[in-house]
Amino acid sequence: MSIAQQLYQLQEVDLELAANQQQQARVSGQLGESQEIVRVRVTLEAGRQRLEELEKQQHTVEWEIEDLTAKLKATEENLFGGRIKNPKELTNLQREADELKARRTQLEDRALEVMDQAEATSKNITELTDELSRLEAEWRNQQEKLSTELAELKAAHAKLSDERQRLAAGIVPGTIEVYEQLRLRRGTAVARVEQGTCRGCQITLPTTELQQVRGGGLVRCGSCGRILFLA
Template sequence: MNAVKQLYELQQVDLEIQKARQALQDISNQLQEPDALISARIQLATQKQHLEEAEKRQQELEWKIEDIQEKIRRVDKSLYENTAKNPRELLNMELELKSMKHILDKDESHLLNLMEQAEGMQDEIATSEEKTTSLEQEWQVKQHTLSTQKSVIESRLSGLEQQSKQMRQQTSPSTLKLYQEIKSAKGQAVVQVEQGKCQGCRVTLPLGEWQQVKAGKIVQCSNCGRILYLE
């Protein structure tokens, strides 16, 4: 194999390496947990916290209602047993009873509201839990697929790197240096010649250059400096 063909093939391998590395980078980006799943988890946690707070308020109100009921029972009992010492005390007891019954009505209706709200929250939580679970399952399937792809590409990449290393060892240091320099400057070091034109810059080769390329020598395009390769 002549030196130019060897260099061209090394370039093909290097391009494959570049593609494989890019693919691995893409996969690693995709392996980040999806935003939708993160938001769903946050939403669920917030809803659960709200429910907990509502249940706490409900519990406190229930205790308050029990207290009032107990007080009402006591005053009722006193009235029934007629323990008032005078009409004024009797009147006060009746007023107190009325006021407590009023508070009790208000608290009971508030409690009903809280219970309804809590029920609504529980429904929302159930929906969010379903959504989160389904997103988690989707994510697991995707992760599995990506991991499989990743290991296939990794093993291909390590083969390519090995190949590139061997090809470099078979290339003369000066040729390799030239290849690296053009590659760094232009991205592509070796270009094909088609219909007498350099495919790097599209300029027609002078006859002398063309003949040297045909002879399999390492020739740089006099216009763009890339190494010319004729298949």
């Protein structure tokens, strides 16, 4: 096997290693908490607090209504009981009863309003709870898949690293160094020669260079400097 072919194989493995690392980074980035789930949890918690608040309001209004009803009952007993005869006192009692009734009607309206709000909030909580369960199930499923994918990528990476080590061991250190420097500078160190052209920079190679490449030596493109490989 020519040195160019060995280096080309090394490059193939290095490209696979780089792609593998990119995929690992992508998968790792998707592992972890979901922003959407966090958002739904926060909204749900706010909804629960709101419902609690509305239920408290509802109880307060109900107590006030009970209180007013008791007062009204006492006032009406005085008014219609026949014990009080004084017309002025009766007129006052009548006014008091009317005021209590008006106040109670107001509170009853308020109680209905609060009840409607509590019902809507409760419905919203049910919907959010369902959505959260769905999102969490989806998320767990996705995380499991991602974990499996990551484990597979790591295993593939280990295999490729071994392969790289094996290939590199067969190449003299000085040549590996040239290869590494080219990789840093050019992205890829080895370029295929196709139809007399360097595929690294698309320049047509001079005949002498082509002959040298065919001879199997370590030849670098006069234009881009990459190591030339003729398949």
